[in-house]
Amino acid sequence: MSVTLDGQKIFDEEELKVEPGSVRQDSLERAVPGLDGLLSIDLGKRSRKIKQRGVLRARSQSQMNHRITAISAFINGNTYKLVISGDREFDNLRMDTFRVTDERTSGNGVVIDYEIVYTQLLV
Numbered sequence: 001m002s003v004t005l006d007g008q009k010i011f012d013e014e015e016l017k018v019e020p021g022s023v024r025q026d027s028l029e030r031a032v033p034g035l036d037g038l039l040s041i042d043l044g045k046r047s048r049k050i051k052q053r054g055v056l057r058a059r060s061q062s063q064m065n066h067r068i069t070a071i072s073a074f075i076n077g078n079t080y081k082l083v084i085s086g087d088r089e090f091d092n093l094r095m096d097t098f099r100v101t102d103e104r105t106s107g108n109g110v111v112i113d114y115e116i117v118y119t120q121l122l123v
Contacts (some may be wrong), residue, residue, distance in 0.1 A: 002083075002084075003083070005080055008068055011051075011052075011054055011056070014054065015050060016052070016053070016055075016084070017052070018050065018051070019052075020048065023047075024047060025045060026043040026044065027040050028059075032057070042116060044113075044121055047118050048118050048119070049119060050082075051118075052082070052115070053101075053114070053116075054113075055112070056112050056114060057108065058109050059110075064109075064110040064112065072098050073099060079121060080094075083105050093121075094118060095118055096119055097115075097117045098114065098115075100114050
């Protein structure tokens with residue numbers, strides 16, 4: 001499985017899970033004088049949240065810090081494209097959070113579990 005964010009292979013494919021949330025439908029409701037009830041205006045589809053969970057490995061703590069810094073640099077308000085194995089694509093993603101959920105050492109170095117939350121702005 002190949003995973004890229006804007007064409008960059010910054011994630012390990014091991015234990016990767018991507019969970020797209022539901023698309024929100026937005027509306028505007030207003031009271032109108034002389035009208036019994038409310039006027040409801042459909043504003044169409046809005047954003048949705050997408051969660052990515054996985055594992056990152058590095059040979060040393062300094063290499064892991066470098067990987068975390070490279071991923072965290074995507075938290076800048078710009079939008080990106082996440083491609084998983086060439087067949088699943090998510091366009092217009094803004095990375096909102098990158099969180100390390102567990103860190104441990106293994107025989108080969110440092111391992112972290114992480115969670116990323118994206119907002120897909122245009123669905």
